[in-house]
Amino acid sequence: MKALIIAQHEFKSLFLSPLAWSLLGVLQFIFAYLFLTQIENFMRVQPQLAFIEHAPSLTDIIVPPLFGNAGIILLLLCPILTMSVICQERRTKTFALLLSAPLSSTDIIVGKYLGISFLLMVITSGISLMPLSLALGGSIDLGKLACNALALTLLVGAFAAVGVFCSTLAPHPVLAAILSFSFLLLLWIMDWSTAIKEQANEIINYLSLVRHFQNLQTGLIHSADLGYFLLFIASFLWLSIRCLDYQRLQK
Amino acid sequence: MTKLIEADHVFRYFGAYCAVHDLSFSLAKGQVLGFLGVNGAGKTTTMQLLCGLLAPSSGHILINGYNVLTHPILAKQSLGYLPDTPPLYRDLTVSEFLRYCAQLHNIPTKQCHAAVHSALGRCSLGAVQHKLISQLSKGFQQRVGIAQAIIHNPDLIILDEPSVGLDPIQIQEIHTLIKELGQTHGVILSTHRLSEVQESCTDVQIIHDGKLILQKNSAELAAIMSTEKLCLRTRLALDPAALTANTDITHITVISTQHLEIHYHANANPTPKITEQLIAAGVDILELSPIKKSMEEMFIELIQENSK
Numbered sequence A: 001m002k003a004l005i006i007a008q009h010e011f012k013s014l015f016l017s018p019l020a021w022s023l024l025g026v027l028q029f030i031f032a033y034l035f036l037t038q039i040e041n042f043m044r045v046q047p048q049l050a051f052i053e054h055a056p057s058l059t060d061i062i063v064p065p066l067f068g069n070a071g072i073i074l075l076l077l078c079p080i081l082t083m084s085v086i087c088q089e090r091r092t093k094t095f096a097l098l099l100s101a102p103l104s105s106t107d108i109i110v111g112k113y114l115g116i117s118f119l120l121m122v123i124t125s126g127i128s129l130m131p132l133s134l135a136l137g138g139s140i141d142l143g144k145l146a147c148n149a150l151a152l153t154l155l156v157g158a159f160a161a162v163g164v165f166c167s168t169l170a171p172h173p174v175l176a177a178i179l180s181f182s183f184l185l186l187l188w189i190m191d192w193s194t195a196i197k198e199q200a201n202e203i204i205n206y207l208s209l210v211r212h213f214q215n216l217q218t219g220l221i222h223s224a225d226l227g228y229f230l231l232f233i234a235s236f237l238w239l240s241i242r243c244l245d246y247q248r249l250q251k
Numbered sequence B: 001m002t003k004l005i006e007a008d009h010v011f012r013y014f015g016a017y018c019a020v021h022d023l024s025f026s027l028a029k030g031q032v033l034g035f036l037g038v039n040g041a042g043k044t045t046t047m048q049l050l051c052g053l054l055a056p057s058s059g060h061i062l063i064n065g066y067n068v069l070t071h072p073i074l075a076k077q078s079l080g081y082l083p084d085t086p087p088l089y090r091d092l093t094v095s096e097f098l099r100y101c102a103q104l105h106n107i108p109t110k111q112c113h114a115a116v117h118s119a120l121g122r123c124s125l126g127a128v129q130h131k132l133i134s135q136l137s138k139g140f141q142q143r144v145g146i147a148q149a150i151i152h153n154p155d156l157i158i159l160d161e162p163s164v165g166l167d168p169i170q171i172q173e174i175h176t177l178i179k180e181l182g183q184t185h186g187v188i189l190s191t192h193r194l195s196e197v198q199e200s201c202t203d204v205q206i207i208h209d210g211k212l213i214l215q216k217n218s219a220e221l222a223a224i225m226s227t228e229k230l231c232l233r234t235r236l237a238l239d240p241a242a243l244t245a246n247t248d249i250t251h252i253t254v255i256s257t258q259h260l261e262i263h264y265h266a267n268a269n270p271t272p273k274i275t276e277q278l279i280a281a282g283v284d285i286l287e288l289s290p291i292k293k294s295m296e297e298m299f300i301e302l303i304q305e306n307s308k
Helices: A002-016 A018-049 A058-082 A087-091 A095-100 A105-136 A142-169 A173-189 A192-197 A202-207 A209-217 A223-249 B043-051 B072-077 B094-104 B109-122 B138-150 B168-184 B194-200 B218-225 B271-280 B295-307
Strands: B005-014 B017-027 B032-036 B058-063 B079-082 B156-160 B186-191 B203-208 B211-217 B226-234 B249-256 B259-264 B285-292
Touching: A002 A018, A002 A105, A002 B094, A018 A058, A018 A105, A058 A105, A058 A142, A058 A173, A058 A209, A087 A095, A087 A173, A095 B043, A095 B079, A095 B094, A105 A142, A105 A223, A142 A173, A142 A209, A142 A223, A173 A209, A209 A223, B005 B043, B017 B043, B017 B058, B017 B203, B017 B211, B032 B043, B032 B168, B032 B194, B043 B058, B043 B079, B043 B156, B043 B186, B058 B072, B072 B079, B079 B138, B094 B109, B094 B138, B109 B138, B138 B156, B138 B168, B168 B186, B168 B194, B186 B194, B203 B218, B203 B295, B211 B218, B211 B295, B218 B226, B226 B271, B271 B285
Parallel strands: B032 B186, B032 B203, B079 B156, B156 B186
Antiparallel strands: B005 B017, B005 B058, B203 B211, B226 B259, B226 B285, B249 B259
């Protein structure tokens, strides 16, 4: 329950500064532009689609590319959003308030993580609303859209978990941002090397974020992919909690 | 009754540097403990150890009977802490911030409003409760910090240099508040202002280079500070020979014809006899008072002794 109080506070304070507002505004603008490009694409290929058997549907052409691009944009933005979550509090000495209150390290980390996740969920739901608007005029595969929304939510959830861990670790917010960005990028491009050599390396393939994200995007919910994301988030949160405990002993 | 704090042979190292060396003390309800020391003596480290922000390298600390390391949540339940920099979220208003603090300290939602209200009242913050913390002056921010530490009515209140940045009137108010809190709670006050200790503390500890070099209550402190000297001022010139009949007096230093310093044997206060003698001789006394070592003198003496 304590974690929820911290999460609520964290979410509210994000909106007290211009950060969250400008982020939401700018992102929605970019996503809208991407959405329109996809619509344009669909309009262009629509006459040909009529002649193809088992042609890709409206959902197939618009939704996965939109959510895929959103994933990459959020990969760039998530580290900025999470960089100050613990690190800044430590620098402004407000962290003592949480440390001297009857809270466990788990409450603090989970609370902070949930606060950031709420904002990310607002962003993902903003993206999902755009394809949903197509239902007004056309037919849209709601199941596939839901799968894409779930995939993106899990993906940004994983980004945020890495971000929180880096913010716990780093002495300066910018350093935290650089750390989490590099790490996420590495995980993103991990399967490129296997593609070049045409060698399937099972472990590297499994670790790559993109694989699991794209698997979910196809509309197939595989427990291995869900497990990957949940395990990913849980392990980075656990690392952050351990890190916080350790800092108390050491410092 | 369990003690509020029991610190037992606590050490804290930062690498090879020993910041706190073999610290043992206890505190009960109704005590106001002044923690004195020069900058870098280990005051803040000790406060952080007590609040569980740092773990001791060895030894243990019990708060209300709970070990800070093994039962941190139970121990911190009865703890209010004001660090040397008040931990304030500058984007929040005073009442929003205090409400958040109340929630963090397990105050049920229904009682939050009352708790915030009483904390605002106790620290006289009512007038600024809807202002953003970033817009407040340093003194008000300090008061918000104190309000944050007492909002959940903890048994033990730890204040790290609470009077920094306050004007003399605010300092006076804080001292009154501390005294008031000290009647029902245990209070630890760290400071390097000696007058603060004299005014509001029942017990004094002096820490130097991480070691406790003095642990006294206020009565014992008064005894240490006594110098066995009296200051005597009279309206007209007085012949010191008139007092030599008094056997308690060891010798008399003449500062001016109307101002004498009378040295006397320890444990024998000659004040009543002197008064009698002087009145019998028809001398107008302007002042007859014991000369005390100032807190500053004693502090500097102790530090110098221990630095050798």
